[in-house]
Amino acid sequence: MSATDNPPPPPSRPKASEARLDAIREEAGSTGKVVTGAGVSPNATIPGSADYYNLPVLKPPTWTWEVPLYFFIGGVAGVSSVIAFVGHLFQADPRMLRLALWIPLIGAGLCPALLISDLGRPLRFLNMLRVFKWRSPMSMGSWILAAFGGAAFLALATNELILYGIHIPFLAPINGLAEFAAALTGLLLASYTGVLLGATAIPVWHQNRKLLPAHFLTSGLGGCSAILELAGFLIPATQILGFASAIIETAVGLILELRHTRAAAPLHHGKSGWTMRTAGLLEGPIALIIRILWHAEANGRRAAAICFLIGALCSRYAWIWAGRASAHDPQALFQEQQRKS
């Protein structure tokens, strides 16, 4: 038999009738979509009373690739100053301390460059220091970054002078004060980015405002100790910091995974959700398991360090993407506000 003898049955099509038209109307009214029948592929929606054509209420973040990369580098650089200061107090390996002072300076150079290139008018970057507004995390961040840059430079410069045996009066106390200032501003630099996202109108960000600063700080901590490990400083301190960060990130991942509000949907679904999950696994459980299994082996520690670094970097991108997805979901906003009122 040829194909023409036995044609495929036509797609089952409901018989046209007034009742059918009523059914189409009812389905469109209740689902908000025009019925997809054979040969019909509509994209227009019929508005309900619960939204406006499902169009976004909020505007998505306009930040480009520079900002999440800045979150990552700023976090690592900030925590590195803390490690340098505390390591100095406990008389750790001077070679490691020297690297832990170089990382903040490199970060303090890269961070402003990234932020300025993200600006719509980069030449006006100095306007960031035009006012001091404690109610604006963006303004606070600019001042923190400026102060951190100065302190990190002074800490490194005085340390290098000491290492080269150059004697200048009050060099050691200036070095100590500069390292302390860099550590304090470093802590703020690594954590304020969580406040920056948390104090916005974007539901997925402000609903996680208490988690984000701790999450970002931990990423900075694990990231910095990972860089030190990869640079060859496989000392007990970096091992402990690696363990601590992986444990905390595992907990953060669990908390995020168990949150199931509509506003948390971008953490579970789509590009942002799967990046978030993969990144969370890498800097949480996977880094932790590798560290437990091969804690005595240098390569095991290096593998855990690399996992953590990749996870920490990707999770910053996932948070920005989640913010975009959240802004595009009017129902997340409506449900959150209806629950409140």
Added chain:
Amino acid sequence: MTNTVTYPATYHVTKAAFLTDATICIGCKACEVACKEWNEVPDDGMIWTGHSYDNTQALGASTWRHVLFLEQPAVAGPQQVDMENPFRWIFLSDVCKHCGNAGCLEACPTGAIVRTPVGSVLVQSDVCNGCGYCVVSCPFGVVDKRHPDGRAFKCTFCYDRQSAGMIPACAKACPTQSIRFGELAELREAGDARVAELQLRGYSDAQVYDPLETSVGGTHAMFVILGQPEAYNFPPAPEVPTIYLKSAWTSALIAAAVLAAIVCGAFLF
């Protein structure tokens, strides 16, 4: 009637406000055109959306008035015919709310966004450096970065015209006085009076949209609407994001202290 307002030749207000009335709007978009022409707002493209007659879709960097078109299967007030198939077609001109506590103004790190003497919120284009933080801080999704310009733009409340004793371009161009301009306190009263009148006439779901009860603290752009705010893409309970600052900073400081302790512990061993 509330929609027979005449403005004097020069008109100075101390606290400026819009009262935009969905029950008077005829959806002509004269306000959109007047706004674009007066403020020299650039073209931002047009697509056929299929969303009734709304091909503007939303407020944005280059859309400072936006006429909404709602098609609802609901009874239009005193409708008496065809009650089995209720239908109403609502129009409303949306605009920047000029919040009492403005998220964009609080968030702006350069001081480019200021409160003007008439109480409106203004982005100073000569200061803005396009950092984009106001964009995510507006609870109404109004202000946005304009490409390729790079700076943030939104409704200026025609601050230039107001300074010269003229009413904003959109209110001037509105043929039905659906957009009323005047003193904030007077228009608040006018809005309540209008809703009372509408309810008397059978529009039982008429209400004023002016979030006075939330941290936004009321707006300088109020709306008389039929039905729920969500249908107009108005957040039902908008909050100024600065209310999240305290808990976020507290968490940051606690986490910083814990981190410092962990680092100390690691080097103790």
